[in-house]
Amino acid sequence: MNSTFQCVVLLACVAACTSLVSKRCLCLTTRDRENRRLIVDVKERPPRPYCSRYEVIAVLRTGRSSCLNPRSDFTRDIVRSFRKMKEEAMRRVKLNGRETTMTVSTKTPSTTPSTNPSRTQSTTPSTTPPVV
Template sequence: SFKMKTSVAIQCIVLLACMALCTSLFIPRCQCVKTNKAIRTALIAQLKVHEPRPYCNRREVIVTLKNGSEQCLDPQSKFTIMLLEKL
């Protein structure tokens, strides 16, 4: 009886983990959780701006750095506003 309860509990945990993984992969959401006020412009390789969309109600400014990593910029910061005006 104990083995049966343990087996059912493990199956439930695996099922919940799979559901959580699937929903997080297929439901789009905002990319930027944390934002930076500024970043050295010499490190920036590319700039992307995502306007508000149905699944994310805020503007997102994402820079790809020369090392391939991505950083989110605060769209309200003076640095980001000046950077967008330059480009």
């Protein structure tokens, strides 16, 4: 009977220990800057009961994350620019009448091959007078 009780307590402890999520600060070390072209998203984490620090995490194109120093000028600028981009994207979504969530990417749009204007024929008449 005593060993059965010990097994039950041991199993309960193992289950409790494995199911707990480790809650701690994500950023143990921070960087003052990161290559701006590699950053695709910025996540801000305010202070929480288990972490008293404000954390800024940059998600890079390579798939890894980098913790930025929230007090550096670089981090303040990048957070401000990403907030502005996200607000503009949400404003555009609301103007289009669609209330959907949207991820913001800083990738440059691909350019289409340019056509030679001398080879294309315009079907609309030109509004500018010819130069004499």
